[in-house]
Amino acid sequence: MANDNIIEIKNISKSFGDKCILKDVSISVKKGEFLTLLGPSGCGKTTLLRILAGFGSADSGEILINGKDITNVPPHERPVNTVFQRYALFPHLDVYENIAFGLKLQKVPTDEIDRRVRKVLKMVSMTDYEDRDVDSLSGGQQQRVAIARAIVNQPQVLLLDEPLSALDLKMRKDMQIELKEMHRKLGITFIYVTHDQEEALTLSDTIVVLDDGVIQQIGTPTDIYNEPQNSFVADFIGESNILNGRMIKDRLVEFAGHEFECVDEGFGENVDVDVVVRPEDIYIMNKVDNAQIVGKVKSCTFKGVHYEMFVDTDKGYELMIQDYNAFEPDTEVGLIIRPADIQVMHKERTRNVYEGEMTDDTHVKFMNGEFECLPQEGLSAGDKVTVEVDFSKVELIDHPEDGVLQGEVYFLLYKGDHYHLTVRTDDREHIWVDTNDIWDKGDLVGINIAPTDIKINRRHE
């Protein structure tokens, strides 16, 4: 393998206490690449960046830069520089001294320091600010100084920790363009952390989508947007309609009560899948004759460039559609989706499956909770079993203390005609729930399962 990878992150895991932040994360970064770590807050992206910079250590795994193991190298000896989220400019030094800080430590001759500081100041368009106090600068200017302070050292890798998050929208857009331009001019590797999917799509060569410490997908912005590998990625990147579907055979998929031609093959026949259709990929028209789906407009909102409409289909699904033309509420409309615009994904799971243990012949213990079940013939206390529960059979209740287990709604996905929730229990186990009730992320819930809905099989070791 020709090795033009500047950074190899190999099997990094990290936990704080019993909280697992990163699980077996491996990423290769090519020289000169603009790589973005993207994910919601708490997904572990900043932790990973800090491990790269040397401010935190991983519990296991290693990091190579230019083929050299730097896992145990202290931060000041690493060939990387960081642009911090809150800039961390030294308040006791002026702009010039801040930028020259690293060069002075390296004992670079004064005239060269002067030359290089002026060069980067020009690069970030801050030429006349060298004598200014850093506290007197605006957020955008501080940002530029922070970038200048890092790149003046000519690092092989520049790490950026949500550098634009403190700026207003307009400024952020301008800085995105400048960063991209800077990356091109410098030709060094950028590793960029953000929770802003649009920023990631705009800037990156490669995006790594992280959730809950696990890599969900690595790919180019177009890959990630057009071919999300799971419903999390589809939901997190851009707007999308995510629906339960069934692959009838190659190139034919059924969802929203209709069979569609598609371009996906190799899933097998009659396999449950998730289907993603981007709202801008659904064609909406007044004619209903040739339409694949017929429905009625429920709401229509002007979004600047396009209108965003929700359409209730005659089969009981709700779809989001973006179009340049407005269709008034209550209009009968027809919808068409082209085969290439349908993204079919394997389902990560079709039901909840846990390993458990019988406590007596009518009780089973799994996920650290003891549930009542139907009398099990031939099973007695202590027997190891596999427990299966359908998504729709899990009952969530308002009062956590009334449930067998307590948990928090961690992630929710609207699937056209119902919500698919990920609930995280107090022991950090996950249970997936299909429901028509409306819950919010962060809601505390009790979890119950009726005895008839618990399927138990003996587990053979």
Place this chain on the structure above:
Amino acid sequence: MNKRSSWALPYAIFLVLFVALPLILIMVYAFQDSSGSFTFANFTKFFTDADAIGTFALSLEVAIENTAICILLGYPAAWILANRKLNRSAVTIVLFIMPMWINALMRTLATAELFHMVGIQLGKGTLLVGMVYDYLPFMIYPIYNILNKMDKSYAEAAADLGATPWQVFWKVQVPLSMPGVVSGIMMVFMPTVSTFAISEFLTNNKIKLFGTIIQENINSSMWNYGAALSLIMLVIIGITTLLQDNNKENSGVIV
């Protein structure tokens, strides 16, 4: 006067009675002789009296030495207390701060008794030990406070730019903690200049400090000379406070 500002009235009265009025009285007395007529004699008496000038110089010397020792001992202590790797418990901080809660006079008497017990001659050495013991918490606390609140991304940024831990300390953490040191100096230096009880107890009145002669003059009813000396001391304290005010912008430490 609107309703809200009338709430300030009790404080205004307090200020007038206990701050403004005494200051005015000091001013008036300082420029009067015992019969009440205007004079500069009190000041000329001080500036021509070698003994008084000597006491004044000694007071400054002791105050400077005390402050310097407090910085040398207090900074490392504050640094260790603020470092979560070295100090995980809030209890140790309380242990360091606790002497501040005990009356200084009692501590001083106890210290004198201690020297007496182990048979150490009272003198300048014991005076300094007692002063450092009394004032060290006032140095540690503001420095600890600023170190504790210091954004650790500054240290990380410096390390990221190639600074060794030693360089991080000297080039970033020390300069950024200067406002804490300045507050500490104010809280140690100013009271030591005017102290008299500590020197009385810890030197058996062998060493007289500036505060001592003010107290002696006032006690022996030489109010005018005492007031003049107080005024001189106020000027010194005023100057040091002004120096601190210049640093206030980046201080953030108010104790």
